Amino acid sequence: GAGVSQSPSNKVTEKGKDVELRCDPISGHTALYWYRQSLGQGLEFLIYFQGNSAPDKSGLPSDRFSAERTGGSVSTLTIQRTQQEDSAVYLCASSLALLLAGGQYNEQFFGPGTRLTVL
Amino acid sequence: AQTVTQSQPEMSVQEAETVTLSCTYDTSENNYYLFWYKQPPSRQMILVIRQEAYKQQNATENRFSVNFQKAAKSFSLKISDSQLGDTAMYFCAFYTNAGKSTFGDGTTLTVKP
Numbered sequence: 001g002a003g004v005s006q007s008p009s010n011k012v013t014e015k016g017k018d019v020e021l022r023c024d025p026i027s028g029h030t031a032l033y034w035y036r037q038s039l040g041q042g043l044e045f046l047i048y049f050q051g052n053s054a055p056d057k058s059g060l061p062s063d064r065f066s067a068e069r070t071g072g073s074v075s076t077l078t079i080q081r082t083q084q085e086d087s088a089v090y091l092c093a094s095s096l097a098l099l100l101a102g103g104q105y106n107e108q109f110f111g112p113g114t115r116l117t118v119l
Numbered sequence: 120a121q122t123v124t125q126s127q128p129e130m131s132v133q134e135a136e137t138v139t140l141s142c143t144y145d146t147s148e149n150n151y152y153l154f155w156y157k158q159p160p161s162r163q164m165i166l167v168i169r170q171e172a173y174k175q176q177n178a179t180e181n182r183f184s185v186n187f188q189k190a191a192k193s194f195s196l197k198i199s200d201s202q203l204g205d206t207a208m209y210f211c212a213f214y215t216n217a218g219k220s221t222f223g224d225g226t227t228l229t230v231k232p
Contacts, residue, residue, distance in 0.1 A: 031218070033218070033220075035220075035222075040224075040225075041224055041225070042123075042125075042210050042212075042222035042223050042224045042225050043164075043210065043212070043222040044222070045219055045220045045222075048218035048219065050218070055217065055218065056217065056218070056219065059219065089162065091164065093164070105152040105154075105171065105214055105216075107166050107169070108166070110163065110164035110165075112161075112162060112163060113162055
């Protein structure tokens with residue numbers, strides 16, 4: 001595909017259930033990012049992958065949140081035992097790499113997001 | 120930890136006029152990167168302009184330019200010749216070279232005909 005895709009586009013779940021959100025980055029992009037955007041707010045950084053590894057997981061809000069990336073491509077963000085405060089839009093972005101050889105930050109391309117509603 | 124502050128929740132401008140959106144940040148890092156993103160109602164985040172902190176020259180991209188004041192930790196966005204399609208929410212963002220980022224709460228810009 002031409003851009004970053006995310007599925008599902010919308011997810012409604014009941015409090016206490018687990019959910020999995022999927023991100024398909026642009027082919028060839030080695031860096032992948034997850035963000036959370038609550039209504040009317042800016043983006044909250046969650047986690048960053050370079051290849052399959054995440055150097056820093058401290059942005060994840062709680063131990064109910066986990067993310068993995070396999071084959072340097074698809075990533076899943078899993079939220080266990082969902083709470084109402086988890087309701088938000090979850091955005092994924094990818095880039096060729098974190099930094100270009102000259103030290104310039106690579107442009108991130110964002111997906112359309114998954115809107116999660118926890119009832 | 121970094122903080123990013125956008126002090127103008129909402130702004131409006133007449134079509135063809137110029138508007139400046141403000142952004143200030145706080146950090147102890149020396150190497151970092153600053154971005155402005157646009158998010159229209161479609162929710163798609165679009166990069167507007169970026170600035171490396173080690174560069175003294177202000178970045179420009181067509182009608183968009185920044186005023187980067189490193190000592191003052193200020194990074195404002197100027198939009199010249201505003202167009203109706205510029206109506207969107209604008210976010211200022213701070214990135215470290217370790218991949219972490221901090222976003223401001225955004226400024227909703229309305230361009231009036």
